[in-house]
Amino acid sequence: MKREYVYRAFERFWHWMQAMLILFLGITGFEIHGSIRFFGYDQAVRYHNTAAISFLVLIVFAIFWHFTTGEWRQYLPTWKNLRAQAEYYVFGIFRNAPHPTKKTVLSKLNPLQKLVYAGLKALVIPVMVISGLLYMFYRYPHRYEVLGLNVGGLEVIAVVHTIGAFLLVSFFVAHLYLITTGHTVTSNLKAMITGYEELPEESDEKKSSVEANEPVLTK
Amino acid sequence: MKRIFFGLIVFGMVLGMIMLALHGKSTESTPLAKLNEQYAKKTKASVDHSMFQQLKKRFVKPQDVTAACISCHNGRASEVMQSTHWNWERTEYIAGKGIRAIGKRNVLNNYCIGISGNQQSCNRCHIGYGYSDASFNFSDSLNVDCLACHDNSATYVKAIDGAGMPDKSVDLNYVAQHVGKPDRTNCGTCHFFGGGGNNVKHGDLEQALFDPTRDVDVHMASAGPDMQCVDCHTAQKHQMLGKMYSVSSMNRNRVECEHCHSAMPHADDVLNEHTYKVACQTCHIPIYAKVNPTKLNWDWSTAGKLKNGEPYEEKDSSGTDIYMSIKGSFKWGKQLRPDYIWFNGTASHYLLGDTLDPLKVLEINTLYGSYDDPDSKIYPVKIHRAKQIYDVVNKYLIQPKLVEVKAGDGGFWKEFNWERADEEGMKQVRLPYSGKYGFVETEMYWPINHMVSPKEQSVQCAECHTRENGRLARVGGFYMPGRDYSTIVDRLGVGVLILTLIGVILHGTARVVVYRKRKDAK
Known part of the structure; x- marks a missing residue:
């Protein structure tokens, strides 16, 4: 095992800000939705709008970072090892089998992560951003008398936004749990805090992916 | 190091935006201060009417006063005679019924x-003298009652069952010498007592407004x-x-809050956007019949x-008539939460002779409006x-005859005989009466415009944006956050x-169990 610098400062900052914002948007959003009571309706709306604008700023910087560093390639979905990774969570993990995908600095996401994160980045977040902006500004055509752009009502916008919110909350729960499925229970969490993680070296790699598809006998 | 610096910049910006948005704009709005200043200047009469010789000569009948008024205020009586206060009807376009002259008269x-x-x-x-039946001469300017509106002595009273004539107790000379701009006493004497008693009709117009506290009416206090x-x-x-939709139909000649307060008077933009679809009154009159009960x-x-x-x-037990x-x-209510409807400023009316369905609740006046109509607000x-x-x-x-003028004229309030009251009443409106009567359920809609509360008492967000029993629970046609949701999406979600x-729980538990077994096995 070798100690590697996996998550750079901005990446960690971006991750934790995003985590806090999504949590906060979730709480305030579901208060606006009428599911929970926490801040009080008017505060929930105010906080939700503020957090949404903050999130937009963060997204702009994150997009810039992804493209200038080339890190966006990490999220390109792949079929390779997808099945093996799924089988690992269903079987291997209980047999103390090794992770089927080797985590390296150049490839730090397993195929399932790639798929889910790509889905979030390319689909859920954009849908949330667009429906959220429409939700916030759908009255502007009326205000500025651009009647051709008048939005009849909130229903479709709100329902789409709600669907996305449920997906994000479910993702959040699953994500919190999957943190514990790293090399050790806390290694993923530590890595995202410090940036450093113990990663398998070249020599460890040999008994990795291919074998994982076979049942592994416990020692 | 660079990266940390970069991260800090982003963090700073995000923090800055949060601070900016939370700080808000809470400065006292100057338009309101200007309005207060404007209405602080109370007008004073420019002349002293008690000095005028014309008003010192002995008035025998009220028409003499009118003649004296007209002798200086030349042409004013004909203005009054153009008014709805005088004519008790106006020409209105009613959707589906065409152009009709409607008002209290019919x-x-x-x-x-x-x-x-x-x-x-x-x-x-009536602001006239002697409108005792349909034959009243609306073109006789001497019958204009100037004093009802312009008495500033608070001693002018019209006689009970006097068809607009002043009470015997009134000193016409004294009143005529103390005239001026109408105040709340003049208007309230009639408008607070519509329907036969205090606050019976409107619910937001009653004797408490003669001298209200700020909580009762922030403007008139x-x-x-x-x-x-x-x-x-x-x-x-x-x-x-201004006019009331009990007797008018068209979206014109309305008093609107916006005339003074502008269409977007709030510091908060979210509140301002509400004004596209929500009338000021909806949030700013959280309750009506604040002091005394109104008839429901x-x-x-x-x-x-x-x-x-x-x-x-x-x-x-509170001394209110129930029979x-x-x-x-009767049923009465006090400190009431209003009902809410979409309204675009136009209305229809049940007119004499219109056919009704006795199995349905008849709307005496129908206020039009819907979410999709750009002119409608709640x-x-x-x-x-x-x-x-x-x-x-x-x-x-x-139209029953209720009041007895001459003995045996069928007035229900004396004879308690519906057949006679109906027969005599229907003669007045020139409609046949079959002799068979029943009772039908009816409804009337009275927009609430007065008793505006101090802003601290305005309706709060969650009073409407709530799933349970919100103020707008029954106002349909649109999606309102906090109230509405897609049942399917919520259930699936x-x-x-x-x-x-x-x-997650099953997977986690299984991992713990497997881990323990493995540990024991070692």
Whole structure:
């Protein structure tokens, strides 16, 4: 095992800000939705709008970072090892089998992560951003008398936004749990805090992916 | 190091935006201060009427006063005679019915029904002298009652059942020498007592407004700008701004809050956006009938019961009438949350002779509006429900004769005989009466415009944006956050979330169990 610098400062900052914002948007959003009571309706709306604008700023910087560093390639979905990774969570993990995908600095996401994160980045977040902006500004055509752009009502916008919110909350729960499925229970969490993680070296790699598809006998 | 610096910049920006948004703009709005300043200047009469010789000569009858007024205020009487206050009708376009002359003269309501045959009593509140029946001469300027509106001595009273004539006790010379701009006393004497008693009709117009606290009415409070009715209901050539949808139909000549406060008066933009679809009154009049009860239900079908051949009254513990032999049974309400409707400023009316369906609740006036209509906003209303008399065979509402002017003229309040009252009343409106009567349920819609509360008492967000029993629970046609949701999406969403939780818990538990077994095995 070798100690590697996996998550750079901005990446960690971006991750934790995003985590806090999504949590906060979730709480305030579901208060606006009428599911929970926490801040009080008017505060929930105010906080939700503020957090949404903050999130937009963060997204702009994150997009810039992804493209200038080339890190966006990490999220390109792949079929390779997808099945093996799924089988690992269903079987291997209980047999103390090794992770089927080797985590390296150049490839730090397993195929399932790639798929889910790509889905979030390319689909859920954009849908949330667009429906959220429409939700916030759908009255502007009326205000500025651009009647051709008048939005009849909130229903479709709100329902789409709600669907996305449920997906994000479910993702959040699953994500919190999957943190514990790293090399050790806390290694993923530590890595995202410090940036450093113990990663398998070249020599460890040999008994990795291919074998994982076979049942592994416990020692 | 660079990266940390970069991260800090982003963090700083995000923090900055949060601070900026939370800080808000809370400065006292200067427009409001200007309005207070404007209404702090109370007008003073420019002349002293008690000095005028014309008003010192002895007035025998009220028409003499009018003649004296006109002798200086030349042309004013003809302005008054153009007004709805005088004519009790105006020409209106009613959707589906065309152009009709409607007003108190010929429109029915579900309180005391209508004036026809009852002018002797009802027309005490007409701004003329002697409008005692349909033959009243509307072109005689001497019958204009200047004093009803312009008495500033607070001693002018019109006689009960006097068809608008002043009470015997009135000193016409004294009143004529103390005239001026109308104040709340002048208007309130009639408008606070519509329907036969204090606050019966409107619910937001009552004697508490003669001298209200700020909590009752923020505009009229003497501890506030002490505004008079005519400060909002301004007049040009005696044509007053404002009217009521019990007797009018068109979206014109309305008094609107925006006239003074602008269409977007809030510091908060989210609140300003509400003004596209929500009338000011909806949030700023959270309750009406704040001080005294208003009538909510009037059942005419129980009227006419007698004890030992004599009419009687029953009162509840607070001293409010709940039964009167002459009128039937009542329900009242105080400190009420209004009902809310979409309203675009146009209305329709039940007009004399219109056919009705006795199995349905009849809307005496219908206020139009819907979410999709760009002219509509949500307005607060009082709904007055009644059971009132109708002709079972001809299927239309009956105008009964209630007031007895001459003995034996059929007035229900003396004879308690519906057949006679109907027959005589219907003669007045020139409609056939079959002789068979019944009682039909009716509703009237009264927009609530007065009793504006201090802003701290305005309706709060969650009073409407809530799933349970919100103020707008029954206002349909649109999606409102906090109230509305897609049942399917919510069920599926919660389902997915629960499945995820179950999956996580099962998976986690299994891992712990396997880990322990393995540990024990070692």
